[in-house]
Amino acid sequence: QARLVESGGGLVQAGDSLSLSCVASGFTFRQWNMGWYHQAPGKERDAVAWINANGNAEYADSVKGRFKISRNNSNKTLFLHIDNIKPEDTGTYCGVRIAEMQGRPTIWGQGTQVTVSL
Numbered sequence: 001q002a003r004l005v006e007s008g009g010g011l012v013q014a015g016d017s018l019s020l021s022c023v024a025s026g027f028t029f030r031q032w033n034m035g036w037y038h039q040a041p042g043k044e045r046d047a048v049a050w051i052n053a054n055g056n057a058e059y060a061d062s063v064k065g066r067f068k069i070s071r072n073n074s075n076k077t078l079f080l081h082i083d084n085i086k087p088e089d090t091g092t093y094c095g096v097r098i099a100e101m102q103g104r105p106t107i108w109g110q111g112t113q114v115t116v117s118l
Contacts, residue, residue: 002026004078004095004109011115016085022078022095022109030073033098035105036080040091049080050101058101087116 008020020036035050049069050058057069068081078095092113096105 002097002107004097004107006093006095006109006112009093009112009114011117012085014085014087014116014118018082018085018114020080020082020093020112020114022080024076024078024095024097027097027107029071029076033101033103034069034071034078035096035098035102036067036069036078037094037096037105037108038089038091039094039111040088043091045094047096047102050098051078052101085114085116087118090114090116 039045092111097107
C-alpha cells in the first residue's frame with residue numbers, strides 16, 4: 001500500500017529555518033513527481049512546491065526564495081526546507097505524490113504541524 005509519512009514539524013520562532021521530511025513506501029518513489037501542500041488554520045490547502053523525478057523543482061510564487069524542495073531517491077524521502085520562516089507559514093504540511101507537475105495529488109500524507117511564533 002502506497003504511503004507517505006511526514007515529520008519535522010513543531011514550534012519555531014519567526015526567522016528560524018525548518019526542515020520537513022516525508023518518507024515514502026509502497027511505490028517506486030524515484031519514478032514519481034512529488035510535492036508539498038500547506039494548509040493554514042481555517043484555510044484551504046495550497047500547493048507550495050513540486051519536484052519531478054529528475055529533481056527539477058517548481059514553487060508557488062508566495063514561497064519562492066524561502067522554500068526549497070528536494071528528494072533522496074535512495075532513501076525514498078522528500079524534503080522541504082524553509083528559511084526565514086514567517087507566522088503565515090503556520091499550518092499543516094503534507095507530502096503528496098503527483099502524476100504531473102502542479103497536478104492533482106494521487107496520494108496524501110497525514111501531515112506534520114508547524115507553528116510559528118513571533
